[in-house]
Amino acid sequence: MTTRFPATHAALLGIVLAISGFILWSAVSASTSLNNLVVVAPVAAVLGVLLPVILASALRKPAREDVGSGAWGDLLLLAGFSAFCLALTHVGFDVATFVFVWAGVVMSGGRGLWQPPLYAAVFTVVLVKGFGSLFPYPMLTLVF
Template sequence: MLGIIMAISGFITWSALSASTKLNNLVVVAPVAAALLLLTVTIVVGALRKPMSAETETHSAVWGDLLLLSGFAAFCFALTYIGFDVATFLFVWAGVVMSGGKGLWQPPLFAAIFTLLLVKGFGSLFPYPMLTLVL
């Protein structure tokens, strides 16, 4: 799966670079490709250092991955209906809780701060307005 993701990311990055090397063309593609490469290396090194041994761990990891993937699909769908800010806040909050974030106020606070930084950061990078509900 990582190979497929990296191959598609590599093709998209190569296509964007061959079309134009201007910053407006690469403002999203280059950082995402770099982040994907870094995450892939981290996952592979972690898997090689501590391989999973029990079959139950594999099944629970698969269900967690499928749940996160379906949450990301819902996030992408929600972007055009409730806005980038609210969709990001809900997705990050759910992701923090799924990752073991505990407490009553810490997960929504982290999600709110992350969403604020992301919306303001992307808002300053993109030359067109993003659909937002609150910010």
């Protein structure tokens, strides 16, 4: 069976969109102050733009035969993101981000002994320092 866009991909995108929409609605309902929406609103806006772009891009590609392995990849990514969210409060934003990005780079085909951890380290430092400057309160971190 050929398909342009596997049902598992569509379900994953739907879950991401639904959860981000609920979080945005919940944050706006609680308070519309800048401190409350400093991360939630921009992330929701980026997701609101990226998801239709991803969908349009996937629908323009030719049909594929090998969609069976995509479900396992989606489930593994979802499980990894769940572990990342749980790790945020236990090992800190910096360590959780580093491990999640490193694993994501390797899952996406990143090879080499030093490139994936280097990319993860640079990305983590930029993210932790960037979010740290935006938040009016300290973030739980282990290293920084």
